[in-house]
């Protein structure tokens with residue numbers, strides 16, 4: 001017995017190497033990819049997964065998610081979403097700040113089966129006041145935004161911190177304007193990390209935030225609706241978006257509850273400005289729509305005409321680059337054995353964006369399961385999926401309904 005696990009007969013798509021062909025993938029007992037070949041015999045592995053008819057891709061990396069489950073009101077349980085959404089790495093986008101990062105690490109990150117990494121929020125308390133009835137922006141009091149605390153937390157938790165997060169805008173920052181962005185940038189510079197900047201309703205406007213972002217910094221909610229949309233009402237792309245793209249600012253979808261607009265996406269794609277990264281911004285108030293998870297978000301971009309390999313690249317190679325983790329997001333010998341086994345399922349699917357517009361598609365991506373660090377984790381629910389589904393927000397549930405449905409069961 002030479003290998004622990006063998007994925008056999010699948011269509012391997014690895015955007016990072018350009019490989020798209022039928023290949024078997026073997027994983028050694030150290031959890032790393034040991035062999036990729038056209039035919040690896042069954043008897044050389046302890047366990048064989050039949051991947052015939054499926055796409056074998058690098059494990060998906062959801063660059064913008066909220067998985068501080070139990071510690072913040074908006075957190076969802078990453079382990080419950082992982083196999084269902086093909087996600088092997090959740091990047092939490094600033095749910096925790098310096099003041100509560102240790103709890104996130106000890107109680108959630110270290111206990112999760114799925115890999116979790118995080119941006120640390122410029123606000124000391126993280127996203128503390130976010131629900132359907134409470135909305136207190138964590139940057140509305142600048143006394144909470146202390147770059148020294150952020151740098152100290154980033155150093156203390158360097159194994160899991162990938163950057164600094166700031167949510168600027170009227171909802172997250174009240175009347176603070178651009179100040180939280182400048183404080184977060186200073187912290188990111190000092191810590192040697194990238195910044196992820198959220199924009200919502202101005203102020204500050206996108207035109208204040210974008211010129212500040214450096215090469216490798218992330219603009220999340222890049223295809224958000226009016227106001228602060230990246231396109232004019234005519235559909236023409238705003239010049240500051242082009243300048244930011246040329247400078248190497250990373251455009252991240254961050255779908256969430258209110259931050260993805262099909263009309264904006266169509267306009268951006270038609271002008272050649274595809275997103276660099278497709279992420280869900282999944283949290284308690286969009287996990288039941290309109291975002292659901294990264295696979296639904298990827299299926300939307302597929303339906304808008306983005307080629308499959310580019311959709312996969314935007315959820316594997318590109319987010320791995322954004323967090324400076326070249327060992328993740330690729331399927332090559334020696335890489336970490338994080339794999340998504342996906343399928344393009346035919347049917348009639350109606351996708352709904354964050355402003356209520358719909359788009360009908362004849363296929364969507366579903367997950368058969370994932371491999372994390374060499375261990376196979378099947379999606380138990382894949383056979384129950386319908387081939388006619390409407391992906392809209394369920395607007396009539398209470399917080400308690402959502403919490404009990406998602407969290408009322410054991411992990412397994």
Ligand SMILES: [Zn+2]
Nearest residue numbers: 064066093281
């Ligand atoms: Zn978010």
